[in-house]
Amino acid sequence: MSDDGFPAADDLDGTGFDADLLEEELRRAAAVLDPLPAGLLQLAMEAYALHDLDAQIAELTFDSLVDAIPVRGAEAPPRMLTFQAGDLTVDIEVTAEGLLGQVLPPQSARIEMLGNPAAGRALTADAMGRFTSDTTPVGPFALRLRAGEDVIVTEWLRV
Template identity: 35%
Template sequence: MPDDEQLLDRLREVLEATDPPPPALVDAAKASLAWRTVDAELAELVADSTTELAAAVRAADPPRLLTFTAGETIVVLEVVGDADARRVMGQILAPAPAAVEVRHAAGALSVDADADGRFRAAAVPAGPISVTCRFPDGARPTVVTSWVTI
């Protein structure tokens, strides 16, 4: 009878051969760990218009509104688009210029937020995204949103 480690190794081999994870899932899992830095604050999703009761009575394809918070910083995203690509428009509250990175399974898009904290990223692939906001001169800690599927 094999010991536990040998049994686990054999089970891992069988699973990898019969039902491997999709490559996009593996890439997204690896990307989700890449943001972790000591000085970053994780912004948690606190509101999603698709889960609100009012979403049921709106037009057929309303924009999706997502709100994330991390300490004193709030990041609001509006997502519109078709089945393949999305446009992500956002605003950082309290307003501040920032370097913004919209990360997705296929890579990342870099844009700048203006002095009012507004930014826009076009042609974001459908699927999981996370937004990173880096503020100049360390005025505030870097903020990274949790991953959400758009």
């Protein structure tokens, strides 16, 4: 290994080659030399959300920023959100510590947070429909729920 962290030329025979290090260096170079246009990532996330074209869209029916009566003396109250898709309801509480939620009627479900640093990490709702994440959504986000045969995607929101 040379001083700059790259494998020395004589190590390229496969014995000292670190593919993960090479991939990381190539990602850094691409980010500097050919950065992603500002709106392209957002468009890509929105397009990816449509890959389940038969998914139902869960409509936002309650947002505590708009619909709730302010409580005097409450500093940074949690944001409460309710989404509805047919007979299925998803209640979410977003706090600085993360996200709490429940699927109603209670049922097991697999939940993905879209457009978030923790995107791709699946959450699991228990038999009572409850789920948690220790990652607070940042920027625009949506949830994709897979409950039995149903696939439901919430509207995109900005926290």
